[in-house]
Amino acid sequence: MPRRTAPKGDLGRSNEPPVLILTSLAAGPKHGYALTKDIEEFAGVTLGPGTLYGAIARLEDRGLIAPEPVGSDARRRPYRITGEGRVALEAAVREMRTLADVGARRLGITGRVAARGMPA
């Protein structure tokens, strides 16, 4: 019988909350509000509080992110990406890039995609 769970490193599609959160945390630790604002800015996606913390809990369970020690404001606890989280995000990014490369090649838009800042 096939496993009914994603492997630890499988984060889903590029616009799914785990990928968005790890991408945001790759730039440094952030608390909930800072995460939503950053994700809004780079992906144009607004994650609701339920969705955000649902994903945070799952990522924390899988050891892909970890809470930072709380500072003066215990209610705004920042999270950081872990080593395992970095590995999982790298794998997801490679997979997305492969898919983007194939799509671009088949559409004959490799030049345009590259020009828009896609990594070669």
Place this chain on the structure above:
Amino acid sequence: MTAGGYEHLLRWYPSAWRERYGDEMAALLEDTYAAASEVPLRQRASLAWSGLAERSRSAGIVGWSPSPDLRLRGGSLLVLCGWVFYVVAGAIFAKSADHWSSGSPSAGHWVATGGFNVVGAAAGGGTLVVVLAALVVLPAFVRFVRSGRWREVSRPVLVALGSGAASALLFVILVAWAHSLSGHERNGGLPIYGWFFVVVSLVFFAALACGTVAAIAVARRLELSHRTLHALGLMAVALVGVMALTIVSLVAWWASEAVHAPGFLAQVIGNGMPFQSSVVPPTLLVSGVLMVFGLALGLAGLVRIVGTLGRGGRAVA
């Protein structure tokens, strides 16, 4: 909105979740909506949905857990939820097929008779399995109460007991009233009795829902050994078998009636509201749909249980 107001919006989440993430989520809501002074209705609904999903996840009903015990527990609870749909469907079917043996010319037809009898026997068998499962977890429940944790489940259990008592009381009144009425009055001749019957049915269904919520609230907190969970898993597998048998028997009875006694189906209670049919009466349709939905839940639980038992109950990382 005050900090307490934001925290109140998180009441849908399980207590352990609120303890871990409640303050942070309240702070996020505060940061996001302080300027607007109100959390939009859509966001409130989304929080309620997410909270209920987390409750289901913590009970092992949705999502995937590496713990085999949690998978067995969740799978068994899913099957129980499916069975509740069967109870509602069975009650509707029983009322629809009231006086079937005397009112239908196909009563002697072996397919219809066999199907009808198997549905009745399956209902009894399924109820027996559920009662056995309750008896199996009873010692754990007693230990749970004795350990002083009753308060954690007191609200859903008391609501379930209250609604169950109300349902029983209304049922007694209904039966007493029915005894003083003629067959014609009981079957649509007296509208006020018909409406009272609907109210009693709705209260019964509500009590059933409250009972299920209470059972889940209790079951997810009980300390159950792997052996007990294994036994519950096997009972749940048997219950899914009963559910499948019921639906097959119901369809056989239904098909036989549609072919041999469409006149009986045309007279099934509730036919004509909202449509009239001598093949697919609305009440039987509702009963069938509920059974299909219940079976789907049961099968989802079955997959979880069989997958876990198939691995010998080992944890999967």
